[in-house]
Amino acid sequence: MKELQHLNKYFLKYKTHLLIGTIITIVARLFLLFTPRYIKQIFIIIEKYLKGGITPEAYKYELTEAIVYIIGAALIGAILTFFMRQAIINVSRYIEFDLKNEIYEQYQKLSLNFYKKNRTGDLMNRITEDVSRVRMYAGPAIMYSINTISLFIIVIIYMVNASPKLTLYTIVPLPILSIIIYKLSKEIHKRSTIVQEYLSKLSTFTQESFSGISVIKAYGIESQTATNFKSLAAESKEKQISLAKVQAWFFPMMILLIGTSNLLVIYIGGMQYINGEIETIGTIAEFIIYVNMLTWPVATVGWVTSIVQQAEASQKRINEFLKIEPEIKNTIEVNTKITGNIVFKNVSFTYDDTNIQALNDVSFSVKEGETLAVLGKTGSGKSTILDLIGRLYDIDKGSIIINETKINEHNLTNLRDSIGYVPQDAFLFSDTIKNNIKFGNQDANDNDVINAAKKAQVHKNIIKFNNGYDTTLGERGITLSGGQKQRVSIARAIIKSPKILLFDDCLSAVDTETEEKILQGLSEISKGKTSIIVSHRVSSAKNADKIIILDNGKIVQEGTHDTLINVDGYYKHLYLKQLSETSSK
Numbered sequence: 001m002k003e004l005q006h007l008n009k010y011f012l013k014y015k016t017h018l019l020i021g022t023i024i025t026i027v028a029r030l031f032l033l034f035t036p037r038y039i040k041q042i043f044i045i046i047e048k049y050l051k052g053g054i055t056p057e058a059y060k061y062e063l064t065e066a067i068v069y070i071i072g073a074a075l076i077g078a079i080l081t082f083f084m085r086q087a088i089i090n091v092s093r094y095i096e097f098d099l100k101n102e103i104y105e106q107y108q109k110l111s112l113n114f115y116k117k118n119r120t121g122d123l124m125n126r127i128t129e130d131v132s133r134v135r136m137y138a139g140p141a142i143m144y145s146i147n148t149i150s151l152f153i154i155v156i157i158y159m160v161n162a163s164p165k166l167t168l169y170t171i172v173p174l175p176i177l178s179i180i181i182y183k184l185s186k187e188i189h190k191r192s193t194i195v196q197e198y199l200s201k202l203s204t205f206t207q208e209s210f211s212g213i214s215v216i217k218a219y220g221i222e223s224q225t226a227t228n229f230k231s232l233a234a235e236s237k238e239k240q241i242s243l244a245k246v247q248a249w250f251f252p253m254m255i256l257l258i259g260t261s262n263l264l265v266i267y268i269g270g271m272q273y274i275n276g277e278i279e280t281i282g283t284i285a286e287f288i289i290y291v292n293m294l295t296w297p298v299a300t301v302g303w304v305t306s307i308v309q310q311a312e313a314s315q316k317r318i319n320e321f322l323k324i325e326p327e328i329k330n331t332i333e334v335n336t337k338i339t340g341n342i343v344f345k346n347v348s349f350t351y352d353d354t355n356i357q358a359l360n361d362v363s364f365s366v367k368e369g370e371t372l373a374v375l376g377k378t379g380s381g382k383s384t385i386l387d388l389i390g391r392l393y394d395i396d397k398g399s400i401i402i403n404e405t406k407i408n409e410h411n412l413t414n415l416r417d418s419i420g421y422v423p424q425d426a427f428l429f430s431d432t433i434k435n436n437i438k439f440g441n442q443d444a445n446d447n448d449v450i451n452a453a454k455k456a457q458v459h460k461n462i463i464k465f466n467n468g469y470d471t472t473l474g475e476r477g478i479t480l481s482g483g484q485k486q487r488v489s490i491a492r493a494i495i496k497s498p499k500i501l502l503f504d505d506c507l508s509a510v511d512t513e514t515e516e517k518i519l520q521g522l523s524e525i526s527k528g529k530t531s532i533i534v535s536h537r538v539s540s541a542k543n544a545d546k547i548i549i550l551d552n553g554k555i556v557q558e559g560t561h562d563t564l565i566n567v568d569g570y571y572k573h574l575y576l577k578q579l580s581e582t583s584s585k
């Protein structure tokens with residue numbers, strides 16, 4: 001229960017609801033107990049009538065009165081049970097909501113490295129499966145515990161009052177029931193976890209097949225994919241059947257134990273009645289109802305124990321996750337000014353998951369308002385430079401200085417707010433084109449969106465869609481071409497009007513003519529801003545104020561287009577190669 005103490009702050013937050021729920025539970029139980037007492041009363045009335053103790057009129061009147069009491073009490077008990085569920089189960093939903101938000105906030109704080117080290121499925125599980133297990137503890141487990149405890153205490157007092165000996169005999173099988181249900185619940189949980197694993201394997205398989213359907217069809221491997229699905233589905237079916245087998249034991253076991261208790265009541269109660277130890281046969285009827293009333297709560301003891309164990313394990317995973325410190329922390333609370341003077345001084349950086357040294361003693365500087373182009377072979381460390389400017393990772397050696405202040409001494413929010421980043425793989429959300437562009441600046445109006453799209457040379461494409469800027473993208477919407485995606489992603493960075501613009505090979509999917517137009521537009525937008533363009537094309541770099549060439553994490557050439565085309569090296573070769581490609585078209 002140590003791990004579950006994390007939830008105490010939430011229980012405290014919703015203490016009023018919980019208190020009301022507990023009071024209602026106790027009162028509801030009291031009302032439900034009217035039934036057995038009045039059943040006994042009915043037996044006494046019948047006995048009295050049979051012995052000629054009351055007139056037929058009085059008999060009818062007393063009988064009707066008892067029945068009305070039973071119905072009335074059952075109705076009130078049922079209404080209160082409804083409110084009990086409302087109070088306590090709602091609390092569990094509030095806690096589930098709070099916990100999900102707490103986890104999600106932590107996800108947002110954690111650095112990129114964390115996401116590299118954990119699989120998406122596991123990350124999703126924490127916020128869905130684990131939280132829902134914890135909710136079962138915060139809601140049903142607590143509700144049934146209050147219910148069981150209050151019912152048990154009240155019923156036992158009533159039973160002992162009526163016949164202590166009969167009480168003892170009838171409650172003996174109940175702990176056995178509890179233990180059996182506990183064992184069954186554990187086994188059910190074990191098997192349903194396996195079933196869940198198979199279900200998620202099946203859905204991942206299906207999802208991947210749907211996403212990669214064009215590859216599957218192009219390679220003609222539909223039948224092989226179907227066979228793979230069939231064998232996975234068959235395994236899943238086996239696991240489901242094995243779960244159903246254990247589940248099937250649940251109710252027969254309950255019925256067996258209730259039956260045994262009932263038989264004990266009838267046999268022992270009957271003997272006591274014959275011996276004159278209990279005065280009315282109504283006591284036996286009363287006890288039968290008590291036993292039936294107790295069976296479900298007693299069974300839930302086993303069920304609740306297994307729920308608490310599962311919740312404890314889930315909460316442990318959640319607690320461990322909540323304790324993780326983000327690698328990149330904002331230690332500066334005050335606002336810091338960022339204008340766009342960037343200096344890299346002997347920067348080295350190694351990715352700790354792969355141990356690949358992406359940058360090795362890199363030094364360069366860009367002044368506010370300048371454009372720097374970064375070229376080099378694939379894997380030479382170009383994107384890493386951009387990631388380091390956005391402080392997605394902290395460097396190992398050297399320093400990155402922005403406006404004469406080290407990057408880690410800047411307010412992280414200010415830093416990231418000053419950057420407009422266009423990644424290599426443009427990522428667009430399943431939302432409208434307009435909202436995807438506005439993602440860069442939530443306060444932008446429709447005109448700003450159109451202007452940004454025009455500058456990114458994508459406006460003409462967007463207005464051709466039936467719903468224009470309101471066209472939905474993603475799974476249920478249309479699919480943009482690679483080049484269109486890149487340009488929407490550029491518009492998103494432009495609309496932010498940041499101090500620093502980072503373009504990571506984001507014109508690779510557009511033709512050179514459109515590239516030229518975008519670059520012209522960018523030179524206008526980037527006035528007074530610092531731009532860093534990572535590219536494989538000379539055409540993207542030629543107008544830059546400075547060009548650096550990376551090879552294996554080191555700067556091997558540095559200069560302007562005019563100086564570099566006159567020096568033998570990577571840039572000149574690339575220039576001549578791309579020049580001959582263009583002229584041969």
Ligand SMILES: Nc1ncnc2c1ncn2[C@@H]1O[C@H](COP(=O)(O)OP(=O)(O)OP(=O)(O)O)[C@@H](O)[C@H]1O
Pocket residue numbers: 116351353354356357358376377378379380381382383384385424505
């Ligand atoms: N997140 C990462 N984790 C581990 N290693 C990485 C990561 N990102 C890049 N690397 C490695 O670091 C090196 C530099 O990668 P980087 O992406 O900076 O190269 P690049 O010049 O941008 O390449 P490209 O032109 O293909 O985009 C590569 O060897 C790459 O495998």
